[in-house]
Amino acid sequence: MRERLRDDRGTLDMLPYPALLGLAFERDGDEVRLRLPFEPALIGSPERLHGGVVAGLLEFAGLAALVLALPDDAPLPTLKPLTATVDYLRAGGMRDTFAVATVMRLGRRVANLTAVAWQYDHSRPIATAKLNIILAAVSESEPAG
Amino acid sequence: MSDAAAVDAEREARNARFIQRFMDGVPHLKALGIGYHAHGDDWAELVLPYSPSLIVDDGVIASGAIFSLMDSAAGFAVFARLKSMAGHATLDLRLDYLHGPEPGVTIVGRAICYRLTSSVAFVRGFAHQGDPARPLANMAGTFMYGGAA
Numbered sequence: 169m170r171e172r173l174r175d176d177r178g179t180l181d182m183l184p185y186p187a188l189l190g191l192a193f194e195r196d197g198d199e200v201r202l203r204l205p206f207e208p209a210l211i212g213s214p215e216r217l218h219g220g221v222v223a224g225l226l227e228f229a230g231l232a233a234l235v236l237a238l239p240d241d242a243p244l245p246t247l248k249p250l251t252a253t254v255d256y257l258r259a260g261g262m263r264d265t266f267a268v269a270t271v272m273r274l275g276r277r278v279a280n281l282t283a284v285a286w287q288y289d290h291s292r293p294i295a296t297a298k299l300n301i302i303l304a305a306v307s308e309s310e311p312a313g
Numbered sequence: 314m315s316d317a318a319a320v321d322a323e324r325e326a327r328n329a330r331f332i333q334r335f336m337d338g339v340p341h342l343k344a345l346g347i348g349y350h351a352h353g354d355d356w357a358e359l360v361l362p363y364s365p366s367l368i369v370d371d372g373v374i375a376s377g378a379i380f381s382l383m384d385s386a387a388g389f390a391v392f393a394r395l396k397s398m399a400g401h402a403t404l405d406l407r408l409d410y411l412h413g414p415e416p417g418v419t420i421v422g423r424a425i426c427y428r429l430t431s432s433v434a435f436v437r438g439f440a441h442q443g444d445p446a447r448p449l450a451n452m453a454g455t456f457m458y459g460g461a462a
Contacts, residue, residue: 183375184366185366185374210344211341213338218339219403228377248413249376253406255405256404256406
């Protein structure tokens with residue numbers, strides 16, 4: 169993902185799950201904004217995005233923000249989701265959805281982030297998330313990750 | 314067919330329609346390959362078969378796919394307890410990822426709706442890969458139902 173995020177914009181189709189969601193990104197300096205283009209396969213209940221899709225978007229916004237926050241000249245640790253708490257504020261409609269995440273604290277072993285997803289307007293979020301992600305040095309990570 | 318058998322058959326048919334309506338109404342479940350497993354008066358189990366299209370790294374299933382599995386299992390558990398598919402919306406959902414899922418193995422998502430108030434359904438549950446005593450994720454959440462959230 170780090171290689172991909174060196175560009176100003178692109179897709180995250182180097183991995184199957186974000187490719188299935190169709191996730192794209194735009195980078196503006198240190199901030200990376202994810203875009204989830206609407207597809208009928210993302211619907212969970214009539215005319216609404218599935219809650220799990222919104223959670224997946226928020227989690228990837230968190231991973232992208234974390235990758236950019238980590239020092240570029242050191243090996244990228246294995247990033248393992250530890251907890252994800254999503255508040256659903258408004259129904260996600262049948263249109264593109266955006267998300268950004270903020271690293272609240274970057275520790276040696278764990279990072280705490282918040283993420284927000286919106287459709288029409290950043291100030292009217294459809295969901296927010298609190299994400300805790302474990303940073304495992306490559307040598308100490310389990311084979312199954 | 315005896316009356317009792319007819320009643321049973323009718324209940325079975327109603328049950329099958331309930332399950333079919335739930336699974337057909339959620340296109341994203343089809344996209345992820347999530348299927349029905351079992352349900353009772355206040356609980357439901359859905360399954361997420363292993364698929365290379367859902368992995369993020371080293372063959373590991375994306376946490377987002379597990380989130381979708383648990384959100385839908387929780388929604389089904391709420392329907393099961395309400396005995397209807399009344400409009401409902403997830404208010405919040407938390408997943409603790411206890412260990413990485415084993416590649417190649419189906420994930421079972423079990424949810425229980427353990428309390429209902431006049432507008433809120435409380436759910437909890439977990440995901441496992443065959444041994445419920447060794448869950449790979451724990452879930453807790455709330456849903457609003459019956460009118461606008």
